[in-house]
Amino acid sequence: MNKEFFFCGPARIPVGDRLVLEAEVTLGPGELVVLTGQSGSGKTSLLKAIAAISSAWCEKRIVLGRDMSSGSLPVWRSRVVLLAQDAPMLRDTLEHNLSFPFHLKNTGKKVFEKEKAESLLRKMGISASLQQDAGSLSGGERHRAALVRGILFDPPVLLADEPFSGSDPENKAACFNVLREHVKRGDRAVLVVLHDRELLEKADRILMIRENRLVAV
Amino acid sequence: MNGNLIELDYIDLVISSGLIIVAGLISILLGLKIGKRLLLVSIRTVLQLGLVGLILKQVFAMAHPLPVAGLLFIMTIFAAREAVARTKRRYKGIYLDGWLAMTLSCLVVGGVVTQGVVGVQPWFSPRYVIPLLGMILGNSLTGVALGLDRFLQSLDANREQIELLVVFGASRSEALRDLRAEAVRTGLIPIMNSMAAAGIVSLPGMMTGQILAGSPPLQAVAYQIVVMFMIAAADAVGAMIAVMKASTRVMDSQAKLV
Known part of the structure; x- marks a missing residue:
């Protein structure tokens, strides 16, 4: 495994009142890794710590072989993107929701491709048009649209917190395949929180939080 | 400001307080129960503005x-x-x-x-x-x-x-x-x-x-x-x-x- 592609740790994350989860996460290029564990075990907290949006975060941070431990957190976040569990949307059209990350200062020269967006939406079972209000999407569609946003933005590392919530098995499988295609390019990695047994088996690796420790399964 | 200014004296202020009494009477007649509060805020207005007037007079004088x-x-x-x-x-x-x-x-x-x-x-x-x-x-x-x-x-x-x-x-x-x-x-x-x-x-x-x-x-x-x-x-x-x-x-x- 290439430790230099992505490393984040050690992170000390409070779980519940007292217990602390100590974790280090390493991802190799092209890897699709599943994070699992009981509800309340700290999966979301770990992803938030990696994305540096909570009070706990990793002391050492490496992405694409670059040590960014002392660098700006917004720049880190533009490379290691978290797709949050509740799949929030801006109060605007679906197009604006998919394209806004491309207009941020840290994004650089990436360009939003409308056709690619439309094709990904169809692939993930979303029939809504880009001009539609994002608020009109169903729960499952909203989660899948958030996943489309992440894949279109195409950061080196995607952290996805239960991205298939509210989707039927058929759509879950389709979305998983899109994630698989995404990492196939080799210089991308995905860490995804999942509970579905059949999808767990298709992952490259499984990490599990057990008794406040992150272990390989 | 100039010669056209009609100056107000204490008697004028006493007459104007009659206007507040009108408001107080309306409160009593309609049972608004704001008579006491009206009295208090009226006193407060007189005291606050009076105080400001005195302070301003001093500050103006000190130049x-x-x-x-x-x-x-x-x-x-x-x-x-x-x-x-x-x-x-x-x-x-x-x-x-x-x-x-x-x-x-x-x-x-x-x-x-x-x-x-x-x-x-x-x-x-x-x-x-x-x-x-x-x-x-x-x-x-x-x-x-x-x-x-x-x-x-x-x-x-x-x-x-x-x-x-x-x-x-x-x-x-x-x-x-x-x-x-x-x-x-x-x-x-x-x-x-x-x-x-x-x-x-x-x-x-x-x-x-x-x-x-x-x-x-x-x-x-x-x-x-x-x-x-x-x-x-x-x-x-x-x-x-x-x-x-x-x-x-x-x-x-x-x-x-x-």
Whole structure:
């Protein structure tokens, strides 16, 4: 495994009142890794710590072989993107929701491709048009649209917190395949929180939080 | 101001208190139960304004910049307290930020108006500086209070959306841009409404006062225009500073919500 592609740790994350989860996460290029564990075990907290949006975060941070431990957190976040569990949307059209990350200062020269967006939406079972209000999407569609946003933005590392919530098995499988295609390019990695047994088996690796420790399964 | 001024004496004030008694009688007749409160606020008005009158008389007599500055300093503290009291959500340091917003808007806008537009001589002339800066404070208070309140409330209501921008690498100013703009806009609504209605729906207070004091109407209008623009600028500057300061308190430089 290439430790230099992505490393984040050690992170000390409070779980519940007292217990602390100590974790280090390493991802190799092209890897699709599943994070699992009981509800309340700290999966979301770990992803938030990696994305540096909570009070706990990793002391050492490496992405694409670059040590960014002392660098700006917004720049880190533009490379290691978290797709949050509740799949929030801006109060605007679906197009604006998919394209806004491309207009941020840290994004650089990436360009939003409308056709690619439309094709990904169809692939993930979303029939809504880009001009539609994002608020009109169903729960499952909203989660899948958030996943489309992440894949279109195409950061080196995607952290996805239960991205298939509210989707039927058929759509879950389709979305998983899109994630698989995404990492196939080799210089991308995905860490995804999942509970579905059949999808767990298709992952490259499984990490599990057990008794406040992150272990390989 | 000039020979046309009809001076009011104590008897005139006693007669005017009859008007408050009319309001009190209405309260008793209709069972409004505000008679006691009406009496109290009337006494408060007389005492507060009487006190201000005495202080102003002293400050005017001293003709020195220090008492003027001291009085303005006290006014900024009360204005900040009042502005923050109107916000529903608070944070640590909000009083200091409110005071800073108030003081800076007062200094910037007040400086331009008293020294640049009116050309007050001497520069601290209390007869001009105190009422003008008082008006700036009273109005930037509205801008600061509305702007701050709107900003902090929408921060709570849009937390998820702000975090969404942050997880894609937004800087603090990118993540809070829309909220800040909306908050400053809210702070400016009252003065924009007043400007639109000025002279048609109502004669603004200062202009009315000047006409009563004997100024020619066109001079009073000229002063009122200056005052309206001054208030708009003070509102904008005050609300902007307050919202900018608040945004650095609620989100750190690494765009993490605190």
